[in-house]
Amino acid sequence: MNRGKRLFLACIVSAAVVLAAPIMGQVRGLLGSAFPSHFVAVVGVMIAAAVATAIVTALFRIKSRRGARYGALAAALAIGIGYSLASRSGFAEVDVVERFHFVEYGVITMLFYRAWREQGDVSAFVLPVLAAMLVGNLDEWLQWFVPVRVGEMHDVLLNLVAICCGLLVGTAVDPPSTFSRRPSPKSVASMCLAGAAALVVFAGFVSAVHLGYLVETGNGSGNLFHGDPSEKVPGTLFFRSHYTAERLDALARDRALRWRVNPPIVLRRYSQEDQYMDEGMWHIHRRNQQWADAHYLPAWYENLILERFFTPVLDTPSYASPDGARWPAEQRADAAIRARDGTPEVPYVSDAEPYPIFIWPKRQFWVLIAGVAVSALAWARRVSEVASR
Numbered sequence: 001m002n003r004g005k006r007l008f009l010a011c012i013v014s015a016a017v018v019l020a021a022p023i024m025g026q027v028r029g030l031l032g033s034a035f036p037s038h039f040v041a042v043v044g045v046m047i048a049a050a051v052a053t054a055i056v057t058a059l060f061r062i063k064s065r066r067g068a069r070y071g072a073l074a075a076a077l078a079i080g081i082g083y084s085l086a087s088r089s090g091f092a093e094v095d096v097v098e099r100f101h102f103v104e105y106g107v108i109t110m111l112f113y114r115a116w117r118e119q120g121d122v123s124a125f126v127l128p129v130l131a132a133m134l135v136g137n138l139d140e141w142l143q144w145f146v147p148v149r150v151g152e153m154h155d156v157l158l159n160l161v162a163i164c165c166g167l168l169v170g171t172a173v174d175p176p177s178t179f180s181r182r183p184s185p186k187s188v189a190s191m192c193l194a195g196a197a198a199l200v201v202f203a204g205f206v207s208a209v210h211l212g213y214l215v216e217t218g219n220g221s222g223n224l225f226h227g228d229p230s231e232k233v234p235g236t237l238f239f240r241s242h243y244t245a246e247r248l249d250a251l252a253r254d255r256a257l258r259w260r261v262n263p264p265i266v267l268r269r270y271s272q273e274d275q276y277m278d279e280g281m282w283h284i285h286r287r288n289q290q291w292a293d294a295h296y297l298p299a300w301y302e303n304l305i306l307e308r309f310f311t312p313v314l315d316t317p318s319y320a321s322p323d324g325a326r327w328p329a330e331q332r333a334d335a336a337i338r339a340r341d342g343t344p345e346v347p348y349v350s351d352a353e354p355y356p357i358f359i360w361p362k363r364q365f366w367v368l369i370a371g372v373a374v375s376a377l378a379w380a381r382r383v384s385e386v387a388s389r
Contacts (some may be wrong), residue, residue, distance in 0.1 A: 010111035109166030123187035192380035233339030280313030300339035
């Protein structure tokens with residue numbers, strides 16, 4: 001199989017992994033239904049079979065340069081096992097799915113490595129890493145836009161470790177026939193182009209998922225949202241969001257109108273995720289968790305945030321909350337009394353977001369990314385021009 005065909009195969013497999021992201025939850029559900037008591041065992045056997053196949057193939061193929069190739073194989077196993085142990089959540093189903101994902105990206109990296117193995121220089125290793133990282137970031141970014149799935153920085157780190165392991169295994173199985181420490185101008189240009197593409201996709205993922213705003217509400221007088229003096233609480237409330245306060249208000253008005261005639265009762269996996277609704281559900285979950293733990297004042301604060309910015313999420317039945325999530329009048333009155341007896345937190349900073357949201361200016365972030373990407377493209381062009389003289 002020539003390089004073009006190998007690269008085409010790697011791209012097809014990568015596209016299948018990315019496009020399957022919206023339905024992976026359903027696939028896991030089907031497996032869980034088919035093997036209700038053995039889901040972890042079934043997926044574990046699949047993972048073990050893939051790893052065993054790679055090891056046996058490597059052992060069968062290793063005829064020369066045994067020390068380096070056995071070392072690469074042992075390093076891949078040590079890194080993979082070490083990361084799996086260090087990152088385990090304690091929930092068997094979660095951990096086995098994460099390990100399956102790990103093997104996926106190891107295989108993708110091996111396929112890209114086989115396509116570029118004969119580059120004959122460092123690009124044989126750099127290009128597969130950049131290509132697999134680009135695929136992984138596209139995968140995580142897509143998950144941000146589809147219901148139920150969640151892409152975040154933790155998964156990007158998992159992908160990177162898996163990519164390193166896949167590259168080590170690929171090198172052990174089929175090392176380059178020749179290697180030069182000095183990359184050719186064509187290789188340098190290729191690495192610059194691939195690096196720029198991977199950087200822009202990664203930046204798009206970070207901008208969409210991990211950049212946001214610190215929203216402030218309340219005032220120094222302590223009268224938050226309501227005129228009833230019994231509901232006064234001191235200080236200001238802060239929470240992290242992907243939207244500004246003004247944008248949250250606009251989204252609340254929009255959802256109130258739309259959901260009045262078309263509430264989000266049915267979960268459609270191939271549809272665009274409603275991030276506004278998701279953020280409301282973060283605060284509902286945190287409010288309920290604080291209340292269950294008898295942390296009444298934080299629960300009260302979270303409810304105030306919900307009443308101020310996420311009223312449609314509280315009042316509209318949805319696939320996430322079939323009966324709505326607003327506290328009944330009796331519970332709200334009880335919460336107000338309990339909150340007054342708590343020790344005020346001044347100011348209160350909500351920790352409802354399930355993953356980090358960084359308060360970085362998006363414009364400056366993209367100026368920096370654009371500068372680096374354009375510099376890489378300019379360098380690629382310069383190297384190509386020098387080589388063509």
